[in-house]
Amino acid sequence: MEQEGPRRFVFPQVFYQLEGDMVLKVLEQGKHRDVVIRQGEIFLLPARVPHSPQRFANTMGLVVERRRLESELDGLR
Template sequence: MSNRYLYDGRDFFVMVIKGPNARNDFHLVDSEEYFYQLRGNIKVRIREGERMVDHIVREGETFFIPPNVPHSPQRPPDTIGVVVERRRPPGEKEHVIFYCENCGALVQDIHFDCADIVEHFSQAMLDFWNDDARRTCKKCGTKVEKPEPMKPL
């Protein structure tokens, strides 16, 4: 996955994101996120209560994620999208969440102050993948495995 800032302002930032990505984590913040899909179709997986719901965002469409909704954008190869997010005030936490694919239990909720989403998000992911104990579900013992890159929809 390739993230680049188009605009990095005081109140909000705009990123262009190119697929493919390989994600099974969920992102959660205390503010809205706005997606505009420039090229290709993506899937945004949302955690609603105890279940996962997949939303397809087609080329030319927009998608809005309300605050505090765990979401996982799945970007196939050769897709390009724009994401607009509010700048986090100091002390507000960014969350990267992993759920067990076997039983649905929370495996890890990594939260951190995020001055630079590209840098800090990547570091949180590396730390998680390099620690087998953090990747193992305490409820059923299943280990969260690193996902393969997204295939075309």
């Protein structure tokens, strides 16, 4: 499983899980929560929600986001 640190974007993101399941770790109102996204499901993550996608071996997902402006930095913390 590949892990990334928490991310925070100023725009919403769409997660579409193509193969297998994944876990999207989010921080909402100071509390950690795991969002399970199963194969074939779509999940809309609101803007500015710290999150860390967790994908496992032999899984594939697609993340759709708008083009980042040159003045915007990636939200990795």
